[in-house]
Amino acid sequence: MKSSKADKNPNVFLTLEHLLKFELISSIINLGSGKQKSNSVLSGRYASRLRGRGLDFEESRPYVLGDDIRNIDWNVTAKTGKTHTKVFTEEKEKPAFIYVDQSASMGFGSTKKTKSVVAGELASILAHKIKKGGDRVGGMVNSGKTYDVVTPKRDPRNIIYFLQKIVDANHKIYQPEPFEFESTLTEIISKINNIVTHDYVVYIISDFRRYSASVVQYLSQLALHNDIVLIKVYDELEEHIPEEKLTITNTKYQINLNGKNKKLNNTLSKSFEDDYKAFKSELEKYQINIFKVNTHEPVEDQLIEVFSNYKTNAAR
Template sequence: MAKSKETFPKDVFISLKELLGMEHLAMHFSLLARKQKVNSILGGKHASKLRGRGLDFEEVRNYVNGDDIRNIDWKVTARTHQTHTRVFTEEKEKPALIIVDQSKSMLFGSQQYTKSVVAARLAAMVAFRVLKQGDRVGRVIFADNGVDIIFPKRDRKNILRFFEMIVSRNHELADSAPVMFEEALQETIKKVRNMVTHDFLVVVISDFLRYSPQLTKFITQIAQHNDVLLAKVTGPMEWEIPHIKFVAGDNHSQVAIDGKKKNTRDDLQNRFKTDFTKFKGEMKRHRVPLFSINTVAPVDVQLKEIFKGTGK
């Protein structure tokens, strides 16, 4: 029997109506990189430096092995006594792949929203943004008991299918199905490797709590030939444990936490902060950008603040 709407309270679970409503919000933020030749991480026609004839002149720079000799700027070369070449830009498509986590750890929220709801909303906004720019967008929904794959297409019907799958996986979090996290993770890595070749934009939305060094290695490998952007969803209680006794859990298990004990608070908080710092440092070493988004403020408001001053 299908579950009633009352079974899935708003802000704890996501709905198809909410995801479709993200379209107008996606028009009001832009993940733009400062002082870069690339106009936008999520822009549709990504400018790229090419060695050869292009559409628009970009700059003159020192000649390097492999440059097209037809583009040598002889006037600058004669003036400087060093070989210089002209560089042009060309517009090209950049397909996107959105990987959104809907596993058990995402069914957590101490204020306002659960992490799974925030992740779903962010995924919807990114999907609409990419589609608006005319690029193909593919999706991977990662859950404890399976992986849903939608190959990159430039199609609104494909986005609707993506949203329906997110809602289905999100609502499964209320069930008592057995957890097979590692198996699902292995399947996700395998499928993404087969899908992503090079020059993709890969956006991973997760809390990154249970991921092994294997996934870290996988992310850094993908980033060698693609643009990878990580969004870490966190709840305020992960950063600061309240000074009270409370019970945390879901409809399967519960754990009592005594927040009045300083040692308990410090241990939990330090563990979370240490893991986050380590993960962020590892990503930074491989030049993989990571930003944190919380479960309190609206997603679009946070994105505007995170990427403010970068333009549209």
């Protein structure tokens, strides 16, 4: 079948060439590099406190009974008159697993890009950034009824393979096959649990439109031994509608909306925000982070702002 002009629109359909360009952009994104502690879910690698000899000196602190006397910091002890000990850090591997939703609901976009395109761009930035940190990276691409799994590896070719799977799923997004969402989700989470054992950072990129309370239960199981970060991709039309009359269709049904109706507009906007806050609040019970990325602003700009705010808040 010949490609139409729409198939070549980079705001609607992904290409491998487009996603590979984000390797350069990933260099300006700081996911929490440096010696952050293991409670930071945004770091590709984490530092653990050790009592004893480590690889890198981190700080001196007052001696506590049980500390290794070989690590006493005699210089600080002499200056302060109180016994201090050296604390070292050791970098440990933290492989990453990136789940990318390319199911039918992700094929929506009202002004700039579709959610599926933004999801692919996010996955590319994360994968390239993690690779540069020296950790293994892989993931899963969900098309709705089917999914592809890419085992985490350090090989750069593995990232290309992963990104190509995203592109392939993206090009089939407007020919979805019927599927039972809950049973498919159960199978997907089960598969992820078999791959992701412990000490992983798991990024889940989706619009989370159809996710029920059971999803939180599945995610909480993953969060027991791994760090989980959810990225909600949304379109501005989902957050609020323009002040004009609209006709919205899903190819089978259609509804008419009057955006000039302020009560309706406010109700829809409040519903969107309330749903997000409720979902976020539930996730926080299990120390699972979530943040939003929209389809009309550059992805890299939004990531810079998100992670900058996270580090600022974490430092308080």
